[in-house]
Amino acid sequence: MGRYVRLIFTTISFVFLYTASAQVTTDDDRSVLKEFQDASAPSGRFNVFFNSINRYNLNSAYDWLDTIKIYLANAEKTNDSLASKMYRIMEAQVYNDLGEYDKSTALAKEMYLSNDSLDFESKKILLEMLDDNYANLQLFDKQIEIRKRKRELGLTDNVAFYDIYSNLGLYTEARNKYIMDVKPTIADNDSYGLAKYHSKVGNYLRLDNSAPTALSELKKAKAYLDVYLNDISTQKSEADIFESDLLKAEIEGNIGKCNVQLGDYEEAIPLLLNSIEVLKTSPRNSDQSEVVDNTLFLADANLKLERFAEAKKNLDAEFDHVTVLQTIKRNSLLAAYYDRIENYRNAAIYYKRNERINDSMSQKEAALIKQQLVTVVGNEEMQNSLRIINEQKQINAQARSEMKAKEEQINLVIISLIFTLLGFAGLVYAYMKSIKNQRLIAEQKHIIENALIEKDSLLKEIHHRVKNNLQMVSSLLSLQTKNTRSKAAIEALEEGKSRVKAMALIHQKLYQNDDLSVIEMxxxxxxxxxxxxxxxxxxxxxxxxxxxxxxxxxxxxxxxxxxxxxxxxxxxxxxxxxxxxxxxxxxxxxxxxxxxxxxxxxxxxxxxxxxxxxxxxxxxxxxxxxxxxxxxxxxxxxxxxxxxxxxxxxxxx
Missing domain, CATH: 3.30.565.10 (Histidine kinase-like ATPase, C-terminal domain)
Known part of the structure; x- marks a missing residue:
């Protein structure tokens, strides 16, 4: 009896959801869930689910889960095994999107092992899902087994290890493996592929505490992506544009993080804000993790700029999934925030929380990393290395034959160039003589510009030092306040400190401005x-x-x-x-x-x-x-x- 009551209640909820979604949907922003419900067959719903750009544009993952369970119950009731299989695959994917990786793994593994009749597309989806689940669960040995099956099905040529190294915190090894595996596969005219490549290399450098070098790589990535977006000769689908926007947001977010690491907080904030806004629309767990990282870096920048209200707002943001490392950073920033506002009791609480987390991690980390490293550098990596070496030998042999043919052509070109250069030598001599005076003028102009830059730098340094000295005076007044019992004296010292801070802030604004003559009030x-x-x-x-x-x-x-x-x-x-x-x-x-x-x-x-x-x-x-x-x-x-x-x-x- 209870079972039928639950079924009736679920059906009523489904009808209500269907009606509500129909009311709020417009032609310009149509709900993917509504499109899913309007599909006439399970295969149509399966295609809508996996081919949509953003299935969660108007409805949450929980709305999807409820709807899919209703269709699954109906399929099982009518003994429609094919439909049941499709709905179970979709259910496993929604659990993956929700971050419930254990449930998603159990369902996906059961589907993959128990159904010999799975088509190629379904196998591909399940293997990709298991790959992502095991990565998030840090079960790297099982992840490698899944990648072997993907290679057997022809979904990949090699078992990639760079992301596993990255998850283990071995960012140098991850970067080297990524460059070796991916760089040879990208064509010189593939702007989008080069943008993704430089973005990944830049991020590995940033994670490896090489922010200046990372910034250079990330700017290359942004330049390649701009070339791709501005190329009108290449047709781009709606899905291509959506993925490009996500990649651009990821690159800008990483540039913002590098700026925070380098102390350029004002430049970092708009980049991080824009990246967060765009990445929130992504259904991928990796992008949502980036949203958390960007928010924490945004809080750090606001904290450094003494924008305490904004920093606290960032730190209080709620997320569905936060990793242990993100929790540690969040606790550190909260402790720093309470330190800055002189709430030392709350600061101590967050410092102690991190101590407990670090103690717990230190007991497990060494054994875990050792076990994962044994798996990562095992026989499979050796096989991959041998395969790459053999392929490289064939490429080198072909290159040598091509080089020999080109060498003869180059010799002819060199001889032609020599005669051409001799002809141009006289012209160059005359040209060099004519621009000698212009060069002298340019050098004098350069000296004057350098003198002006040095003057501005000295003025900024003076204002910086004045601000620091005034802050020292403020700190001395604070110390005196703590050693004074007279209420009147304390008030007088606080007033003095406030006046000193007002003057210090003027000098701080001056050396932060490009124009040292005025202050924006x-x-x-x-x-x-x-x-x-x-x-x-x-x-x-x-x-x-x-x-x-x-x-x-x-x-x-x-x-x-x-x-x-x-x-x-x-x-x-x-x-x-x-x-x-x-x-x-x-x-x-x-x-x-x-x-x-x-x-x-x-x-x-x-x-x-x-x-x-x-x-x-x-x-x-x-x-x-x-x-x-x-x-x-x-x-x-x-x-x-x-x-x-x-x-x-x-x-x-």
């Missing part, structure tokens, strides 16, 4: 707000802050006073404007400059200024400092007391 104000929030970390996080300074640039003589003025105003808002609750707190900052005229405005909706503000202004260091800074800008501070909050404003030139 929108980004500076955002960084300054984050810095002030980190000082007053118990308050101010629920306040809505609006910054309107887009496109405004100031020189250092104006930027430093503005930074200190803003530091004082924001600090006062965090400390005094919202004494009870900052849930509805709002701060508005406006800065604009049109030609020689500028305007600044700051307001909040807090409790406002006290009645004796003018009397306090003579004793308050903050107000006195703001007035002096405004005078330095050759202006006068205006204060408007409102029903809710306060407004400061002034014009400047």
């Amino acid at each position: 929108q980004g500076y104000i955002e960084s300054l707000i984050n810095s002030v929030q980190s000082v007053y970390k118990k308050g101010g996080h629920n306040i809505s802050i609006t910054i309107d300074a887009e496109g405004t640039e100031l020189d250092i003589d104006r930027a430093i006073p503005f930074g200190l003025i803003l530091n004082e105003l924001v600090s006062n808002s965090f400390k005094y404007a919202f004494p009870e609750n900052d849930e509805n707190g709002k701060i508005y900052i406006h800065l604009s400059k049109n030609g020689d005229q500028g305007y600044f405005e700051y307001s909040d909706n807090g409790v406002g200024l006290p009645e004796d503000t003018e009397e306090r202004s003579h004793s308050s260091m903050g107000i006195r400092l703001i007035n002096r800074l405004v005078n330095q800008l050759q202006s006068k501070l205006n204060i408007d007391k409102q029903n809710e909050g306060v407004r400061f404003w002034f014009n400047f030139s």
Whole structure:
């Protein structure tokens, strides 16, 4: 009875899924699952499932699993063995896509061993599936057995080992094997094949901690891919374009990772973001693993740039499958994040988690790698090597005969070239004499350009050192704060530290800019707000802050006073404007400059200024400092007391 109830419930769910998918589908973005359901026969559904570009474009893998199980139950009920076989293969593939490799392996192995009537395409699909499952389960000996069967069926010429070496962390060996196995098979005019080749070599170099060399290979890969995409003479199907987009996203993601390793964080972030967005559309597990890696590198870049909110958002992202190594890196980044925001208790928790994981891995890793290495470098690799050597001997023999024939032609060409060169020698001499003056001018221009570059480098170094010195002052103030018990003294030290950070941030922005004469104020104000929030970390996080300074640039003589003025105003808002609750707190900052005229405005909706503000202004260091800074800008501070909050404003030139 219970069985029939479950069957009825499953059927109702199937009808609901069918109806819902029909309602949301449009002609431009048709659900592959709906197309699968509309197919008239099991073979048609089988083709839709395996030939679709992205079967999960609108429906999740769990939706597919439920639907396939319904068709499988109906096929088994009618004793349709051929249909049952097809649906079981599809079920195994969905489990593989979900990362449930044990279930996928059990189903695929059962299908492969128990069905002698499998057609060639079904055998190919099952063997590819088992190959991927065993790789993810790190059962490399079984993976090699599967690859032997693929070779027996003619699906591959050799049993490849480079990806197995890579999974074992032996990236140098993986790169060497990949170059030896794959490079000879790629034609010189195969732009797409060369793009994939250089992408793989570049990634192995990156994993082997050779980021500069890896970056060169990855840029080659991107150049070849651009040639392929821009080649209008080659017809490209929708599937070809989809695969090209995924490859481009993979290359950009790896370039972004190299930039993070080299410290070029600003260049890395847009590449990583774009790569993540595209790779999310891929049904392949390897691409989803790349999404996790790219997200962790993105968090690392944001952390280095002190964009703590963005870094925490990256680290809190949820993924279906995360490897042990990815978990270790994520824990390390979370520990670093909590260290930076001075939450040492949480930082210690994540450090301890990694210690436990490393202890567990160290007990198993040595035995596992030794066992896998024995398998990898066994008889099969020797057979592959002998086969490659024999093939190379035949190629060399043919090449020698061709070279002998070409050698005679080359000799004739060389003789012709000698006479041609003698004729050109006189022309070259005259030409060299005519461009001598131009060369002297070019050399002088080069000297001047080098002097300008050296000047810019020295200016950047000066700003960098000033920033470092100011950070050292800030650190000394922090140390003094920890050794001081007086609340008033601590507050004074924190205020001093905040002011020092405001000035340090100016110099940091300057040496990071290509233009050393001005600072882009929108980004500076955002960084300054984050810095002030980190000082007053118990308050101010629920306040809505609006910054309107887009496109405004100031020189250092104006930027430093503005930074200190803003530091004082924001600090006062965090400390005094919202004494009870900052849930509805709002701060508005406006800065604009049109030609020689500028305007600044700051307001909040807090409790406002006290009645004796003018009397306090003579004793308050903050107000006195703001007035002096405004005078330095050759202006006068205006204060408007409102029903809710306060407004400061002034014009400047």
